[in-house]
Amino acid sequence: MTHADISVVLPVHRGVVPAHLERALRSIAEQTALPREVILVEDGPLDSGHDLAIRRVRLPGLKRIRLEVNQGAGVANQAGLEAASSTWIAKCDADDVNVPDRFERQFAVVTETGAELCGSAMLEFVGAESDVRNYRATPLTHEAIVRRLPVNNPINHPTAFFNREVALRVGGYPEWRYMQDYGLFMRLVFGGARMVNLPEPLVLFRSGEQFTRRRRSTGVRQCERHVQRSLHELGFVSAPRMWFNLAWRLAFRRLPAPILALVYKRMLSQSASPHRDLSRRKMRGAIPAASPPERSTNFQ
Incomplete structure (x- = not known):
């Protein structure tokens, strides 16, 4: 069987539910365009x-990289990036679900457009994959992505499909425990990489209370400072804008978890996505026609 010139980078830590990991791995093994290798960090x-979950799934070119202690997403993703051998990196999370033609679709887009990174929208679900809550949109064109960058992260990281050599040339992931993807994307833009996002959701993102708690943790608030400092140092925002961004984002993070979840939903949700039926069809009936998902921008 022919495999595409793609390396999957998938970090996993002890906090991930094994059944969720197995589902994520199966969604990789069932791709219409199989990757050359899967780098499991x-x-x-x-x-x-x-x-046991890893052994249950037959993955192409599986490489397991073991870090002795938990070092966070920045170090783990960089380790996977450096260990990969393919031209293209498909970033996957250990508890999300990739639609069956995600890799095929994104490989075709970067080939046709010459872009160095292709992301997409996501559907957020809670519990069962049929319980879709939000459609997380992103700006579609390179110009719109660059305009969004000073405000918040313009790429859904679990959907990122990018050129390995270009990412390494700009320094790859910063060693941040959280929001390391934002750091990578601003480095890529600063380095001249061209980006595009697809409006169709190619990943089902597992959300819920744990997601909300993580977004208001002390570690995330500390990383907000890294993000704003980097945006300023790379010339994306002025010093006053940096302090303004930091103030309102830290205030948002400090809201109590129930209020944060409500504000997140009310402030960032818009109309239902016209692409939900397409995604349901792609998931082969995994998402039945229930209540329509809401649309949200990407706030990390």
Whole structure:
């Protein structure tokens, strides 16, 4: 069987539910365009349940990289990026679900357009994959992505499909425990990489209370400072804009979890996505025609 010139980079840590990891891995093994290799970065020791989940799925060119202690997403993703051998990197999360033709679709787009990065929209779900809550949109064109960059992250990281050599040339992921993807994307834009996002959701993103708690954690608030400092140092924002961004984003993060979840939904949600039926069809009936998902921008 022919495999595409794609390396999947998928970090996993002990906090991931083994059943969720297995579902994520199966969504990779069932792609219409299989990757050449899957780089599984174990960010600290895993449990026996994780090992069993990994063994249950037949993955092409599986490479397991073991980090002795948990070092966070920045270090783990960079380790996977450096270990990969393909031209293209498909970033995947350990508890999300990729639609069956995600890699095929994105590989075709970067080939046709010459873009160095292709992302897409996502559908957020809670619990069962049929319980879709939001359509997380992103700006579509390179110009719109650059305009969004000083405000918030313009790429849904679990959907990112990018050129490995270009990413390494600009320094790859910063060693941040959180929001390391934002750091990579601003480095890519600063380095002249061309980007595009697709309006169709190619990933089902697992959301819920844990997602909200993580977004208001002390570690995330600390990384907000790294992000704003980097935006200023690379010339994307002025000093006054940097301090303004930092003030309102930190205030947002400090809201109590229930209020944060409500504000997140009310402030960022818009109309239902016209692409939801397409995604349901792609998931082969995994998402039945229930209540329509809402549309949201990407706030990390």
